[in-house]
Amino acid sequence: MPAALxxxxxxxxxxxxxxxxxxxxxxxxxxxxLVSEIMLQQTQAARVAVEIDRWLERWPTxxxxxxxxxxxxxxxxxTLGYPRRALRLQDTARAIVERHxxxxxxxxxxxxALPGIGDYTARxxxxxxxxxxxxxxxxxxxRVVARAVHGQGEAGPAKRRDLADVEALLPADPADxxxxxxxxxxLGALVCTARAPRCESCPIxxxxxxxxxxxxxxxxxxxxxxxxxxxxxxxxxxxVLRALRGVDVPLAEAExxxxxxxxxxLERALASLVxxxxxxxxxxxxRLPH
DNA sequence: GAATCGTGGCC
DNA sequence: TGGCCAAGATT
Numbered sequence: 202m203p204a205a206l207x208x209x210x211x212x213x214x215x216x217x218x219x220x221x222x223x224x225x226x227x228x229x230x231x232x233x234x235l236v237s238e239i240m241l242q243q244t245q246a247a248r249v250a251v252e253i254d255r256w257l258e259r260w261p262t263x264x265x266x267x268x269x270x271x272x273x274x275x276x277x278x279x280t281l282g283y284p285r286r287a288l289r290l291q292d293t294a295r296a297i298v299e300r301h302x303x304x305x306x307x308x309x310x311x312x313x314a315l316p317g318i319g320d321y322t323a324r325x326x327x328x329x330x331x332x333x334x335x336x337x338x339x340x341x342x343x344r345v346v347a348r349a350v351h352g353q354g355e356a357g358p359a360k361r362r363d364l365a366d367v368e369a370l371l372p373a374d375p376a377d378x379x380x381x382x383x384x385x386x387x388l389g390a391l392v393c394t395a396r397a398p399r400c401e402s403c404p405i406x407x408x409x410x411x412x413x414x415x416x417x418x419x420x421x422x423x424x425x426x427x428x429x430x431x432x433x434x435x436x437x438x439x440x441v442l443r444a445l446r447g448v449d450v451p452l453a454e455a456e457x458x459x460x461x462x463x464x465x466x467l468e469r470a471l472a473s474l475v476x477x478x479x480x481x482x483x484x485x486x487x488r489l490p491h
Numbered sequence: 492g493a494a495t496c497g498t499g500g501c502c
Numbered sequence: 503t504g505g506c507c508a509a510g511a512t513t
Contacts, residue, residue: 241509248499249509282497289511319511339509358492359510386509395507396502425493426506439497477496 206349207408208372208381214404215384218391222246223253224329231305233257234330238322239290244281246390252281264303266294272489275479276446284442285477289317307331320364328382334375336367337382341389346370348393352410354419355395437461437470441487442479451486 219225224237236256240249256277260266266274271291278287293315297305305326306312312323324335343356343363350370356363367385371378392399400406411417430436440460444452461467471487474480481490 238509243496243508243510244498245500245508280498282499283510285496286511317511321510325509337509340507341509390509428495429505430497431504435496435498442497473496 205408206370207405208370208377210404211384211388212377212380215380215387219383219387220246220391223250229330231307231326231330232261232263235293235305235318235322235326236290238325238329239286239293239317240281242286242322243283248281252279260294262303263294263297263305266291267298270491272491275442275489279446280443284479286317288478292316293318305330307333309333309335328379332375332379334371334373334378336364336371337386338363338367339386339389341386341393342367342382344395345385345389345393348398348411349405349409352414352417353421354411354417355421355423357419357421358424434466434470434473437463437466438474438479441467441470441474445480445487445489451483451488453486457487 223229224234229237233253237249237253240253240256259277260269269291271288274287274291275284278284281287296315297303300306301311307327309323309327312318312326313320315323318326321337321339324337325339327333328335328337338359340356340359343359346363346367347353347356367382371381388403388405392403400409400412403409406412428435441457444457444460457471458464458467461470471480471482475482478490481488
């Protein structure tokens with residue numbers, strides 16, 4: 202059993218060093234928290250920070266987004282990446298209106314039942330907005346715990362076990378547990394980074410098992426590395442969607458064909474965009490969904 | 492469990 | 503320069 206982490210030092214460090222991010226402002230409501238957490242799925246905080254306010258000014262409540270034209274939702278999503286998230290976010294807004302009277306639910310299971318909301322996002326909303334006690338486990342938390350608690354240089358692929366693993370670290374008091382979760386995330390983002398961690402300024406360095414062991418290199422299994430992007434179906438999809446966002450009329454098949462050199466790959470990308478509901482084929486042209 | 496899904500920043 | 507990484511979720 203590893204020694205307990207100095208959670209008091211961690212919390213003090215957080216209160217001293219936390220970034221001033223929009224979703225940490227006291228006036229951020231449950232809906233704003235949910236929207237920001239979905240945008241933060243695999244997208245860097247700095248990029249979300251410049252988009253979130255404009256989004257929430259346009260659609261300040263779930264009912265507002267539920268009623269929006271989907272093509273406008275996709276345009277506003279812009280280049281945040283993984284545009285299926287924008288569709289799911291609108292689906293979630295509609296589900297909140299239908300199932301929960303337009304109010305973001307507090308219950309983790311109710312949150313998990315919403316489209317596009319998984320283990321991380323559901324608990325992030327329940328903890329960071331509602332103040333309940335749950336483990337909030339993202340890539341930062343997994344890395345910090347792997348190092349400080351388990352003495353491993355990397356976390357390896359995400360596992361179901363990670364949730365219970367982190368839950369065991371949390372203080373009993375929900376408010377204290379909430380600060381520990383956000384502080385672990387911030388520590389992973391600012392200090393205990395994937396490359397070149399800043400151990401000299403780490404508030405829990407004295408208790409870090411990885412440091413105590415002399416920074417042994419990671420020997421365990423790793424997540425498979427991302428496929429090359431250049432020339433991929435993903436790039437083809439992105440190219441098509443970027444073109445459609447840039448105009449307010451459908452694009453003819455010939456205009457679409459001019460976007461990508463490999464006709465067979467373009468057709469495959471187009472078919473997958475249609476299957477995802479991101480694009481609609483309308484006769485001999487292609488457009489964003491209404 | 493592994494593959495898929497955008498875009499941009501960093502060294 | 504190109505691989506790695508980023509507040510993950512879904513199938």
